[in-house]
Amino acid sequence: MNKTVGWGLLVLLFLGFIWAQEAQKKKINWITEYPDAMKLAEEQEKPVLIFFHAPWSQPSSWMIKDVWEKPNIIASSEKFICISINVDTNNYETNFKVKTYPTVVFADPWGNEIFRRTGFIPANALLRLMKVLPMNFSVINDLKKAIEIDSEDIKALYKIAELYSKMRVWDMSSEYYKEVLKVKDLDLDEELKDIIVFSLAMNQLRLREYEEAEKALEEELKEYPKGKSTEKILYGLFVAKIGQRKINEAEKVLKKLKSKYPDSIMTKQAEKILESMKKRKKLTVTVKKDKK
Numbered sequence: 001m002n003k004t005v006g007w008g009l010l011v012l013l014f015l016g017f018i019w020a021q022e023a024q025k026k027k028i029n030w031i032t033e034y035p036d037a038m039k040l041a042e043e044q045e046k047p048v049l050i051f052f053h054a055p056w057s058q059p060s061s062w063m064i065k066d067v068w069e070k071p072n073i074i075a076s077s078e079k080f081i082c083i084s085i086n087v088d089t090n091n092y093e094t095n096f097k098v099k100t101y102p103t104v105v106f107a108d109p110w111g112n113e114i115f116r117r118t119g120f121i122p123a124n125a126l127l128r129l130m131k132v133l134p135m136n137f138s139v140i141n142d143l144k145k146a147i148e149i150d151s152e153d154i155k156a157l158y159k160i161a162e163l164y165s166k167m168r169v170w171d172m173s174s175e176y177y178k179e180v181l182k183v184k185d186l187d188l189d190e191e192l193k194d195i196i197v198f199s200l201a202m203n204q205l206r207l208r209e210y211e212e213a214e215k216a217l218e219e220e221l222k223e224y225p226k227g228k229s230t231e232k233i234l235y236g237l238f239v240a241k242i243g244q245r246k247i248n249e250a251e252k253v254l255k256k257l258k259s260k261y262p263d264s265i266m267t268k269q270a271e272k273i274l275e276s277m278k279k280r281k282k283l284t285v286t287v288k289k290d291k292k
Contacts, residue, residue: 028068028077030084034092041081041109045136048109049080050094054087054101059120063102070123076130081109104129109137114169132167139163152183158196170203177203194220198229201236210243231257235266238273247277 030051031037041048051068053060067073085094087101096105100118106129107113117129140163146156161176177200180186186193197220204213217237221230234257241250254274257267 026071026074028074028082030082032084032086034083034085034090034094037081037083038109038111044081045109045138045141046079046081047114047133047137048083048105048107048111049077049130050083050085050096050105050107052085052087052096052098052101052103052105056088057101060102062120067121067123067126072127073123073130076127079133079135080130106133108140108169108172112169112172114167134167152185154180154183154186154189154192157183158192161196161199165199165203170206174200174203174207194224194227194229198233198236201233201240205236205239205243208243210240214240214244231261231264231266234260235270238270242273242277247274247281250274250277 031040038048040046051063053064055061085092087098095111096103096107096113096116098105102120103116103118104121104126105113105116114133115129117126121129140160143156143160143163146153147160150156157176157180161173161180164170164173164176177196180196181193181200186196197216201213201216201220204210204216214237217233217240220227221233221237224230227233234253238250238253238257241247241253251274254267254270257264257270261267
């Protein structure tokens with residue numbers, strides 16, 4: 001073997017050994033004082049990872065031994081403020097209402113929940129979740145400061161709503177969309193207003209707030225019957241009707257969708273949903289008759 005190549009391999013092996021040793025030394029910087037951790041998160045504009053666990057919970061023990069010790073998990077944890085809450089010794093109240101252990105909650109620096117997972121989470125699955133969130137929330141923080149100066153800053157309110165929507169924090173996104181709709185100057189930009197009303201309705205559908213979504217989409221359809229988003233509005237309205245089990249009304253909306261957009265993906269999807277709902281309804285009726 002070439003001496004240069006041999007020495008190169010030895011150096012790589014040595015460095016690999018050193019890196020492995022360093023990885024083993026590193027641990028997640030868990031904070032157990034909840035108020036202090038949240039204060040730090042806001043100061044550093046970092047997302048929050050909260051590990052709710054119990055000493056009597058076997059899955060909690062598995063996560064402590066088999067997941068949180070993984071080098072890639074430890075490395076990814078550095079972008080978070082990590083909070084460890086032992087339910088048997090915790091003296092602080094949180095807003096998260098956790099009842100199953102373990103539970104991992106991801107939140108923004110102000111304590112707004114983004115998403116959670118309950119039960120044992122394998123390392124690979126947890127790693128994917130950890131990579132979803134941004135490194136920091138400085139952009140949102142700057143936008144919040146702009147709103148403090150001008151509570152009717154349309155651009156700032158809309159941008160925050162969009163950012164939370166991308167993170168799938170539908171409820172927070174909706175709150176900011178609603179604030180934008182209160183601003184009188186929004187009436188001067190009909191196109192933006194159209195987008196915001198539709199985006200809010202989509203959030204409501206995701207949150208299964210079907211009645212609110214139905215009302216918003218029907219009003220939007222009346223105001224802009226030939227707008228750019230008509231196809232999406234009709235499909236959203238169809239989903240809102242289906243969500244409330246208004247099958248006959250959903251069928252009427254589908255007819256409008258088919259007449260205007262016969263070959264669209266949304267029309268075909270709506271047809272499949274309606275067919276599935278009808279089959280379920282027939283099956284339910286059959287089961288009830290059999291019981292009698």
